Amino acid sequence: MKFTKMHGAGNDYVYVDCFNHDTPADPAATAIAVSDRHKGIGADGLILIRPSEVADARMQMFNADGSEAEMCGNGVRCVAKYIYDHDICKQDSVKIETGAGTLSIDLVANDGKVEQAKVDMGEPILIADLIPTTLSGDAKMSPVVDVPLDIDGQTFDVTCVSMGNPHCVIFVDKATDELVHGIGPLIENDPRFPARVNVEFIELVSPSEVRQRTWERGSGETMACGTGASAVCVAGVLSGRTERKITNHLLGGTLILEWDETTNHVFKTGPAVEVFSGCWQEA
Numbered sequence: 001m002k003f004t005k006m007h008g009a010g011n012d013y014v015y016v017d018c019f020n021h022d023t024p025a026d027p028a029a030t031a032i033a034v035s036d037r038h039k040g041i042g043a044d045g046l047i048l049i050r051p052s053e054v055a056d057a058r059m060q061m062f063n064a065d066g067s068e069a070e071m072c073g074n075g076v077r078c079v080a081k082y083i084y085d086h087d088i089c090k091q092d093s094v095k096i097e098t099g100a101g102t103l104s105i106d107l108v109a110n111d112g113k114v115e116q117a118k119v120d121m122g123e124p125i126l127i128a129d130l131i132p133t134t135l136s137g138d139a140k141m142s143p144v145v146d147v148p149l150d151i152d153g154q155t156f157d158v159t160c161v162s163m164g165n166p167h168c169v170i171f172v173d174k175a176t177d178e179l180v181h182g183i184g185p186l187i188e189n190d191p192r193f194p195a196r197v198n199v200e201f202i203e204l205v206s207p208s209e210v211r212q213r214t215w216e217r218g219s220g221e222t223m224a225c226g227t228g229a230s231a232v233c234v235a236g237v238l239s240g241r242t243e244r245k246i247t248n249h250l251l252g253g254t255l256i257l258e259w260d261e262t263t264n265h266v267f268k269t270g271p272a273v274e275v276f277s278g279c280w281q282e283a
């Protein structure tokens with residue numbers, strides 16, 4: 001299997017170009033094998049770059065545990081870069097089909113290679129049943145904002161947002177290892193999140209700046225989560241902590257987010273990097 005390793009702000013995936021190479025027969029099993037950081041290539045998961053009937057390409061993504069996710073905010077920038085850099089679609093603005101709809105991405109290239117991409121992440125989903133979560137806001141149909149969640153003898157105020165995939169955002173004084181690795185997996189697998197959930201622990205630096213650590217559904221702690229950073233932008237505004245435009249510092253890089261008042265869409269700008277290519281032989 002020919003592959004390319006890419007990352008967006010340190011959120012790294014093994015990418016397979018299904019325009020020019022064979023598609024893995026069992027992508028879930030391949031995701032588990034290649035993601036292993038000791039016995040595989042080492043990645044947060046597997047992303048297939050597939051032809052699309054409605055867009056310039058289709059992204060299909062699998063977490064490190066083999067579960068398929070609807071969307072990947074860092075991955076979609078890398079898919080856009082790949083199809084541009086590898087001459088599959090040499091346009092400054094591309095459309096990528098995902099499990100959460102078709103997204104438009106504007107590319108900034110230098111010397112024929114994309115360095116940054118701005119993604120229209122679409123509208124956040126705030127209806128509890130659709131996120132999905134059984135937690136509820138103040139009134140039926142009101143967003144789940146700073147709702148107390150009891151877990152492991154502690155209470156956290158959580159805000160729930162779907163960016164096509166589910167997120168639980170928690171503002172904390174310090175995003176410690178105990179929170180990320182201890183509480184993260186408990187919330188991920190809590191029955192109040194029937195489809196499991198990605199968990200973001202956020203330190204507020206100022207109304208326009210935050211620091212994020214993420215426990216991802218199906219992959220554990222990652223260096224960055226683009227859908228998570230978008231959910232944080234929305235959660236910050238809904239809870240009155242941040243402005244509509246924020247700089248988000250993640251472990252592996254920085255993303256710029258804006259929840260646009262006119263369109264209700266979230267825009268996310270960040271890097272996309274190709275690391276190396278190779279050939280994977282199943283054992």
Ligand SMILES: N[C@@H](CCC[C@H](N)C(=O)O)C(=O)O
Nearest residue numbers: 069072073074165225226227
């Ligand atoms: N890292 C991604 C999100 C990947 C999917 C997620 N773990 C899920 O299961 O929803 C991002 O950058 O958005």
